[in-house]
Amino acid sequence: MEEKELVIAFKNGEEAAFEALFSLYEDKALRTAFLLCQNREMARDIVQDSFVHCCLNIGKLRSAEAFRPWFYRILTRTAFTLMKKEKKYLPVEEFFERDTESFADEPFERYAEKERAEILRREILRLSDKQRTVIVLHYFNGLSVEEIAAATGSFQGTVKSRLFFAREKLKAELSKQNHKLQGDEIHES
Amino acid sequence: MSHRQAPLFEQEIRHTLHQMSEALPEDDRLLHKIQTAVKEEKERRSMKKLFSSKKFAALAASALILIGGLSYAAGNISHWISVSNNTKSYTGIMPEAVMQKELGKVPKYIESFANGFAIEESNIAETTAYDENNQNAGETKELYLSYKRGDARLTLNILPNPAAIGMMTEPGADTALYKDITLSYSKDPFKFVPPDYKATEEELRLAEEGKLNLSYGSSEIETGFHSFLSWIEDGSSYQLLTEEELSREELIEMAKEVIDSK
Numbered sequence A: 001m002e003e004k005e006l007v008i009a010f011k012n013g014e015e016a017a018f019e020a021l022f023s024l025y026e027d028k029a030l031r032t033a034f035l036l037c038q039n040r041e042m043a044r045d046i047v048q049d050s051f052v053h054c055c056l057n058i059g060k061l062r063s064a065e066a067f068r069p070w071f072y073r074i075l076t077r078t079a080f081t082l083m084k085k086e087k088k089y090l091p092v093e094e095f096f097e098r099d100t101e102s103f104a105d106e107p108f109e110r111y112a113e114k115e116r117a118e119i120l121r122r123e124i125l126r127l128s129d130k131q132r133t134v135i136v137l138h139y140f141n142g143l144s145v146e147e148i149a150a151a152t153g154s155f156q157g158t159v160k161s162r163l164f165f166a167r168e169k170l171k172a173e174l175s176k177q178n179h180k181l182q183g184d185e186i187h188e189s
Numbered sequence B: 001m002s003h004r005q006a007p008l009f010e011q012e013i014r015h016t017l018h019q020m021s022e023a024l025p026e027d028d029r030l031l032h033k034i035q036t037a038v039k040e041e042k043e044r045r046s047m048k049k050l051f052s053s054k055k056f057a058a059l060a061a062s063a064l065i066l067i068g069g070l071s072y073a074a075g076n077i078s079h080w081i082s083v084s085n086n087t088k089s090y091t092g093i094m095p096e097a098v099m100q101k102e103l104g105k106v107p108k109y110i111e112s113f114a115n116g117f118a119i120e121e122s123n124i125a126e127t128t129a130y131d132e133n134n135q136n137a138g139e140t141k142e143l144y145l146s147y148k149r150g151d152a153r154l155t156l157n158i159l160p161n162p163a164a165i166g167m168m169t170e171p172g173a174d175t176a177l178y179k180d181i182t183l184s185y186s187k188d189p190f191k192f193v194p195p196d197y198k199a200t201e202e203e204l205r206l207a208e209e210g211k212l213n214l215s216y217g218s219s220e221i222e223t224g225f226h227s228f229l230s231w232i233e234d235g236s237s238y239q240l241l242t243e244e245e246l247s248r249e250e251l252i253e254m255a256k257e258v259i260d261s262k
Helices: A003-011 A015-037 A040-060 A064-086 A108-126 A129-140 A145-152 A156-188 B003-021 B030-052 B054-060 B096-103 B201-208 B248-260
Strands: B071-073 B077-091 B118-131 B136-149 B152-159 B167-169 B174-178 B181-193 B213-216 B222-233 B236-242
Touching: A003 A015, A003 A040, A003 A064, A015 A040, A015 A064, A015 A129, A015 B003, A015 B030, A040 A064, A040 B030, A064 A129, A064 A145, A108 A129, A108 A156, A108 B003, A129 A145, A129 A156, A129 B003, A145 A156, A156 B003, B096 B118, B096 B136, B174 B248, B181 B248, B201 B213, B222 B248, B236 B248
Parallel strands: B181 B213
Antiparallel strands: B071 B167, B077 B118, B118 B136, B136 B152, B152 B236, B174 B181, B181 B222, B222 B236
């Protein structure tokens, strides 16, 4: 059964349809919640509350095709509400179990790649909640600008703007690191 | 970064996000937790609705005789509680396929009555009978149809299988006959009181006798009259219920429309 048919069946009160939709969305929802709040327990709470809200309000969903942005709207709102309420953000530095192994014996390219990934992780988490949300919904969940606008209750222009400035921030930090690494390489050689 | 490099950069973002998200172990109990939470919340909301909505006030009363002298509990049934299901609530009339699935039959119904009452929402409720020890003594499903005319409201409650919950039916004192169907009319006082209200002995006696619908759950004491018109057709129980100033004759005309439908 396709997602649209599942949503229609879910709207008609079929428990099995909800379970199938849950299976479709569970993993992505957990990961998305975790990316937004950076806390495992809170991510589970966000997903649980989101699905509960989804079940209780499925009758209000007008179009079965709109389920995905509607669900992510619930998820992101629930995430913001819980994050604000619990204030359980892990400090960015604690989130990373930074690889402490020595890079000394690795080829320079491998070392640079790891450094870039590390910087990207750190800077994604340092984005504002709103910027991180659009980055996560777009690049992780694959939502279009239009769908993100529906999910976040924003204008499409606002979503584009947040995506643009978020990308620029990430690029700027990576660019700094590139210059540093190139300097290190020249210095070592 | 040049324009040509942008897609690569975006791939890096995707890759990084996927790596960042991999740290979350699965929780096998999550679905069960969600289903439990949904069930609890639905019950909480339904009970709140049940006890705060005047239209269900009479059905929430734990009196032995509920519906204007027509219905009474068989054997050791003490009371009934109806819990509406929010996922089975529809604006307007629900599809007949849903009625068939939930109730096992499609009862007679009207979307718009000639006197102006029009369907507002329809809902499937699950009604449980409880014995004197508060133990489950039978369950069945009911169809609630809520109608509105301006600010006035009226409910048509259809119980396809009243015997399943020990609800026995027989005509009340004030009856009319239409197409060999006995319509039973009554108008009873109700008192809607806060949860901690202590009923007087007189009120308890009247409630026991079915002369007063004493319902708990309001923020302040409210009193008024419920008008009922009930009948049985093809084994199903139909009950028109309102607090509005509708005459006996007007309710009977509405019942005739339902009986003549289809």
